[in-house]
Amino acid sequence: MSKIVIIGAQWGDEGKGKIVDRLAPDMDAVVRFQGGHNAGHTVSAGGRTYKLKLIPSGILHKNKICLVGNGVVLDPREFCGEMDALSAEGLDLSPRRLKISRKCHLILPYHQALDQAREASKAGARIGTTGRGIGPCYEDKAARVGIRACDLEDFDLLRRKITETLKEKNTLLTSLYGQKNLDPETLIAELKPVAARLAPYLTDVSEELSAVESRGGSILFEGAQGAHLDIDHGTYPYVTSSSTVAGNAAAGAGIAPSRLHRVIGIAKAYTTRVGSGAFPTELTGETGKYIQEKGAEVGTVTGRKRRCGWLDAVILRETVRLCGVNDFALTKLDVLSGLPEVKICTEYVYRGRRINYPPQAENGPAEVEPVYESLPGWQEDLSAARAFSDLPEAARNFVARVETLTDVPVSMISVGANREQTVMRRSVPHPAPSAV
Secondary structure, three states: EEEEEEEEEOOOOOHHHHHHHHHHHOOOOOEEEEHHHOEEEEEEEEEEEEEEEOOHHHHHHOEEEEEOOOOEEEEEEHHHHHHHHHHHOOOOOOOOOOEEOOOOEEOHHHHHHHHHHHHHHHHHOOOOOOOOOHHHHHHHHOOOOOHHHHHHHHHHHHHHHHHHHHHHHHHHHHHHHHOOOOOHHHHHHHHHHHHHHHHEEEOOOHHHHHHHOOOOOOEEEEOOOOOHOOOOOOOOOOOOOOOOOOOHHHHHHOOHHHHOOOEEEEEOEEEEOOOOOOOOOHHHHHHHHHHHHHOEEOOOOOOOOOEEEEEEEEHHHHHHHHOOOOEEEHHHHOHOOOEEEEEEEEEOOOOEEEOOOOOOOHHHHHHOOEEEEEEEEOOOOOOOOOHHHHHHHHHHHHHHHHHHHHOOOOEEOOOEEEOEEEEEEEOEEEEEOOOO
């Protein structure tokens, strides 16, 4: 019995979906614990590519219970659309194995309207939001005026809450942003067929997890985005609206933190970021373009090109500190093949002195200068590697240097998009179960 937390160790898009997919066969349940459909997980298996937004990546494996935890904000229409797409691929999306927490807060049309209107009004100071309503939904949750999945089971309550909420939202949309009023009755009418469809999927996720645990089952906790997009600990204000660190797996799924055993941090062999915000190791020249094109660095949800740069060990060490990472899964090592040298940022120069951590002032991360260590590159194609010994010496040395700089073992290495293109380093010792 084990309970493993998967988190992104950078700014998201690290390949968490592939690692969850790789580990899911040995698990009994997979639970998503935060974020919304602003995050996408891409999994390639069996000659097909699946793009998942809300449904846990474990859905690709038979007989795995897949849960959407209370920490997720869920767009019910998007969820239904994702179910339709996966059902068309022949996957089992029955309520027997796919379940939604009744405590999930729902993203509704007024959240998206506000999100997009705000971003459009900021001109040159845009955050880089996906405009899908995630932030405004979390705002309503904190303000205690949110609509939860359980409200879909009581339309009298739903009507009262939406009607009251739209008094404020419509005032903002019309008076401040020059948008149209939203009609509560139209919105409620649109929700009725969605509510009927989702009703069989609603459950107490905390109780479901307890039941899996009581049977001696194993649970995988699937995070979205990355640790440095955390609302508290990320590069604020260029962050997401939820807590992305490992500790939130407990709160966002409904399980005691003492029950969590292991944290796996997913990190690319380089660094990427989507949208605005500081990026100390960003490469804007030919090397950055090479990585972007070879790594197919385009957002799963947004379709935007990702900014690319060298691996940042400062960021990874901060993730280790914040999340208690037990081991890393290093992805896209194959993308670095063909470069004459590869670099790792080992520390920063900030206001005239060297530091080993990201500065916390709002503009601090934008002011740092990275200090690099250069390593020899390699020319070999890594796609056929299945054991660590299959990698060229320079690639093995790169992995070893990551381990030394972070003081954390690398237990998995991805050398291609497909499920089987993964090096499992079974010789790397895993820590005994302990609380996060």
